[in-house]
Amino acid sequence: MAQRRIKLVIHYDGTAYHGWQAQPDVDTVQHQLQVAVGKLCEQDNVRLVGSSRTDTGVHALGQVAHLDIDTPVPTCNFVRSLNRYLPDDIVVVSAEDVDESFDAISSTQSKIYRYTVYTAKLRSVRDIRYCWHRPAELDIDAMQIAAAKLLGTHDFKSFASAADQRESSVRTILKCDVIDEMPWIHFDVQADGFLYNMVRNIVGTLVDIGRGRWNADYMDQILAAKDRTAAGKIAPAKGLTLVEIFY
């Protein structure tokens, strides 16, 4: 037998995990998946490459990972078998053989994240894990105007927590929609890549504009500042979900 490359699509509720990335002494989604593949294929040191290093508390309904493995277990058995070994809050929804040229990280064309804000006065006990409860009247029009200013290719340094000085902070935002489903507001952001905490920093800033701290045009100044302190406060992790990765 020879080694083959398998692509997995994974959903998870990130509440219980210290994010995607395997780290010593804490439970992570990558760790749980590596353990499950290891049990299925009876191998140690299985290593997955995940497309997005989602943070603690961030969810996914479309994370993608690849792994290289030499095993007699057919790929068509992976979904059913891995889900038996995984905790309930992680599920593998597809597994397929891919060419060696496929790489979960570098083959990525773009990704979509959805951030959800819940604006009703009282919190919703059924959704506390999946939204930011922000009981306020938010100006949807102003947020939509400001969001549209982010479309296209810009230096998004003002929205990057802990920017790496050696790397470019220029990215291209393909979509930045503010969707009114009162009392819910969804922010759908699609880009060719994301800086650290970029979506949560964008949402925190748009919410500041929505509640009238700044007007929509101020977004131009924030972008031009290329300074994290020019933008709004970061929105909490639990409202964020990685929705889809395009290859």
Place this chain on the structure above:
Amino acid sequence: MAQRRIKLVIHYDGTAYHGWQAQPDVDTVQHQLQVAVGKLCEQDNVRLVGSSRTDTGVHALGQVAHLDIDTPVPTCNFVRSLNRYLPDDIVVVSAEDVDESFDAISSTQSKIYRYTVYTAKLRSVRDIRYCWHRPAELDIDAMQIAAAKLLGTHDFKSFASAADQRESSVRTILKCDVIDEMPWIHFDVQADGFLYNMVRNIVGTLVDIGRGRWNADYMDQILAAKDRTAAGKIAPAKGLTLVEIFY
């Protein structure tokens, strides 16, 4: 000041609690609420009377409780203030002064519970806490025919876990709907009262009928048997939500 009676309507996600009822050494919803009222009114030994003693893992979007208290805190402040003292998975949605003749338990006319089954092949990570994942094709028509046989006044002993021999197990079911929202199936049951585990035992039995273990007419025999072992297995707690109590 004099003692007054306050009626509370409460929502909760029951996942983290050992049910409603206060008990030594475990965390319960009643306990959390009593502590919150105690802090707000600066009183010890606050005691709530809850309408339904929901079990471990069962949820509520309409639990009702009353309490008697002598406090200068106006009732109109209760909702906002209690929610500050409560954990995120419990929320008080209304508080109103009621006449002493109101009793959360004995004034109850009827209650509605909803039980949700998720029938897709793969579990839904976002809803694992609120449904029974039962990946199977279920015959909706057969379940609806069987459910209709439960309407009206019957001895429901076959659906009571740990029946109390001294008490009557006769109840009146006002509604027993099987709602097809594939891949979700909801079971809405309204009755003037419920025996211990009655909804979960009914749903377990209907699912057995839905998957063809028995035909719909067998429900008549189960009812007539007045024997718990005649009915199907109990459905898991997490799929159950107390939806509304009518007074």
